[in-house]
Amino acid sequence: MRTQTQTIPGNKKPMPDWLFVLWAGGTALLSYSLAYALRKPFTAAEFEGLQVYGMDYKIAVSIIQLLGYVSAKLLGIKYISELRPEGRLKFIIGSAALSEISLIAFGVLPIPYNIVALYFNGLSLGCMWGVIFSFLEGRRTTDILASIMGVSMALSSGVAKSLGLYALNQLHVSEFWMPALIGAAAFPLLCFTGWMMTRFPRPTEADIASRSERVTLNGHQRWALFRRFMPLLILLFGANLLLTVQRDIKEDFIVCIIDVQTISSWAFAQIDSIATFVLLAVFALLATTYNHLKVLCMLLILSTFGMGTLAFLGATEGNEHIPTTIWLFLQSLCLDIAYLSFQTIFFERFIACFKIKGNVGFFIITIDFVGYLGTLGLLLFKEFCASHIDWASFYNHMSLFIGVACCLSFIASLIYMIYARKRKQGPLPEKAEQPETRKNEKENNIYLTTSAI
Secondary structure, three states: EEEEEEEEEOOOEEEHHHHHHHHHHHHHHHHHHHHHHOOOOHHHHOOOOOOEEOHHHHHHHHHHHHHHHHHHHHHHHHHHHHHHHHHHHHHHHHHHHHHHHHHHHHHOOOOOOHHHHHHHHHHHOOOOOHHHHOOOOOOOOOHHHHHHHHHHHHHHHHHHHHHHHHHHHHHOOOOOOOOHHHHHHHHHHHHHHHHHHHHOOOHHHHHHHHHHOOOOOHHHHHHHHHHOOHHHHHHHHHHHHHHHHHHHHHHHHHHHHHOHHOOOOHHHHHHHHHHHHHHHHHHHHHHHOHHHHHHHHHHHHHHHHHHHHHHHHHOOOHOOOHHHHHHHHHHHHHHHHHHHHHOOHHHHHHHHOOOOEEEEHHHHHHHHHHHHHHHHHHHHHHHHHHOOOOHHHHHHHHHHHHHHHHHHHHHHHHHHHHHHHHOOOOOOOOHHHHHHHHHHHHHHHEEEEEOOO
């Protein structure tokens, strides 16, 4: 087993790769799970019978929080691309504090004014994924690290719902105070894991040679990068918009789509834990492949199969014909295999494959902004144009159309990428870069996006 040549701060002994993976991957997984606990417990509540200004209360709460989240994603396109290592811990602590304060305000303020508090909850946590991921990218072990962190989305989603249901049903906490209770436990732990991530070793020379150097990007460079791969990125950003919409509706309204009385409070945690282990095994196998293009193709193929399965379930209204637990497992596994591919491994390998000077944070924050904007649009459509359609039917129809559209987009992306790679230097030659890009390259190379404090 090879070892990291960079030592832990204060320790002169090199760290074995396997130990670093356990430490860094586990810390990142726990960190984002805790961030999820600060954002998503309210999805376990139904707020049945409540309305605000003629709108279903839960939809209103989801829209307000999503507005804050989308605002953060928009700001993050610039902020995450330019964030220096020394500012990461301050960002994590500040974001966690603001999110918990907003959850307390949600419990204190009366209806309907308390929904405004969730705007700041979404705003505070919208960039958390990109900041945490920046500690991991640009390493030989990034695939497995990203996989471990990525499955936290699948795992923490179910755990957050189960904790919320437990607090509601067993502890008899009100729907308005339940999120603050769970957040109070998550806040100090997230601050501690944030500090732990600053202790990670810096990427080694072997890491940089294997994956390409990761640098910050100014506005001109971000636009130049987008233009260079515009056809492919439009396809992928469009597909990720649909993936995010599908996943958000499932996560936020699953208690309205199925009858939660037929399953235990901990069913979500159990089902998502099994799906998490399957996803982690798949991503771990891909991490053993050093051919970047081959991994990219495999991810697109797996994503196509996953979304094709969801389209089939939607067309056949599978939630009415198969056991609820099996249906939930297929939804989590097939949707997350596609969604998490782009949140973790895909753009990491994409940068390495085409030797792009940039960072993963730019791609992830951009697809998130586009995706959550789509979710916002769909929620408004559901409330004002399709309120007469029950959630189960609405979700099945959505699964069919989104599944088919994503499959077509992934197939087209696969063909384009293989063609681009055959040209050996991507869709456009390097000389097509703007003079200002080359002029600022030396300055931007000073800061490694993956450097720890």
